[in-house]
Amino acid sequence: xxxxxxxxxxxxxxxxxxxxxxxxxxxxxxxxxxxxxxxxxxxxxxxxxxxxxxxxxxxxxxxxxxxxxxxxxxxxxxxxxxxxxxxxxxxxxxxxxxxxxxxxxxxxxxxxxxxxxxxxxxxxxxxxxxxxxxxxxxxxxxxxxxxxxxxxxxxxxxxxxxxxxxxxxxxxxxxxxxxxxxxxxxxxxxxxxxxxxxxxxxxxxxxxxxxxxxxxxxxxxxxxxxxxxxxxxxxxxxxxxxxxxxxxxxxxxxxxxxxxxxxxxxxxxxxxxxxxxxxxx
Numbered sequence: 001x002x003x004x005x006x007x008x009x010x011x012x013x014x015x016x017x018x019x020x021x022x023x024x025x026x027x028x029x030x031x032x033x034x035x036x037x038x039x040x041x042x043x044x045x046x047x048x049x050x051x052x053x054x055x056x057x058x059x060x061x062x063x064x065x066x067x068x069x070x071x072x073x074x075x076x077x078x079x080x081x082x083x084x085x086x087x088x089x090x091x092x093x094x095x096x097x098x099x100x101x102x103x104x105x106x107x108x109x110x111x112x113x114x115x116x117x118x119x120x121x122x123x124x125x126x127x128x129x130x131x132x133x134x135x136x137x138x139x140x141x142x143x144x145x146x147x148x149x150x151x152x153x154x155x156x157x158x159x160x161x162x163x164x165x166x167x168x169x170x171x172x173x174x175x176x177x178x179x180x181x182x183x184x185x186x187x188x189x190x191x192x193x194x195x196x197x198x199x200x201x202x203x204x205x206x207x208x209x210x211x212x213x214x215x216x217x218x219x220x221x222x223x224x225x226x227x228x229x230x231x232x233x234x235x236x237x238x239x240x241x242x243x244x245x246x247x248x249x250x251x252x253x254x255x256x257x258x259x260x261x262x263x264x265x266x267x268x269x270x271x272x273x274x275x276x277x278x279x280x281x
Contacts, residue, residue, distance in 0.1 A: 035154035059099035203235035
């Protein structure tokens with residue numbers, strides 16, 4: 001009897017130790033400025049010391065195997081036996097003319113889960129989102145000069161020269177938003193080239209500028225930049241009027257004071273208005 005119980009306990013222990021971890025869930029790509037990240041969530045009950053391994057495949061790329069042609073999955077060296085739940089596949093998915101799939105599995109010390117695949121094909125050139133462009137604003141008198149640049153394609157290392165996204169997407173333009181704080185109004189202007197000159201602004205007013213990329217033929221998600229604000233100078237005509245008014249007022253006050261002083265001095269010197277003292281008899 002005891003022998004049977006011991007064998008049953010050993011069998012249960014062996015099954016518990018060798019049972020595979022749960023497969024990852026919600027495997028999908030996210031992309032901004034062609035920084036292509038594969039991300040996933042650990043399955044329910046995944047232990048803290050579980051590792052993950054990623055592989056990717058190019059759409060239509062297959063290899064001959066014992067059971068006919070099969071998808072050719074390729075390992076990702078930097079994403080083998082990792083503990084985080086994401087993998088940067090920007091280098092592996094750099095060819096914008098290709099589509100890609102990816103898969104990930106969890107592994108414990110003794111067993112691995114089944115592969116969890118992305119639910120749809122990832123096309124970097126169509127599926128990426130555009131980060132905010134760089135915006136700089138300079139003021140010359142009553143004119144704003146807005147310079148727009150980027151966004152730039154993500155570079156996995158700093159040794160590769162930056163490539164503007166506009167080079168890869170020639171149809172890309174900008175949407176420039178200009179907010180007049182005095183009126184509380186925001187206007188939008190399509191901008192095809194930089195710099196953009198905004199003339200005839202109101203004097204002594206705060207103007208704020210924000211921009212985002214714009215596509216007429218592609219449903220692409222584009223992020224807006226922050227607001228960059230300037231203050232226009234005071235109206236020179238009003239300044240001149242104030243100077244004239246102040247000059248007239250000051251001059252008038254000075255003239256009045258001189259007249260009063262002269263009047264008082266005249267009466268003092270001539271003795272007019274003064275009473276003679278009584279003579280004692």
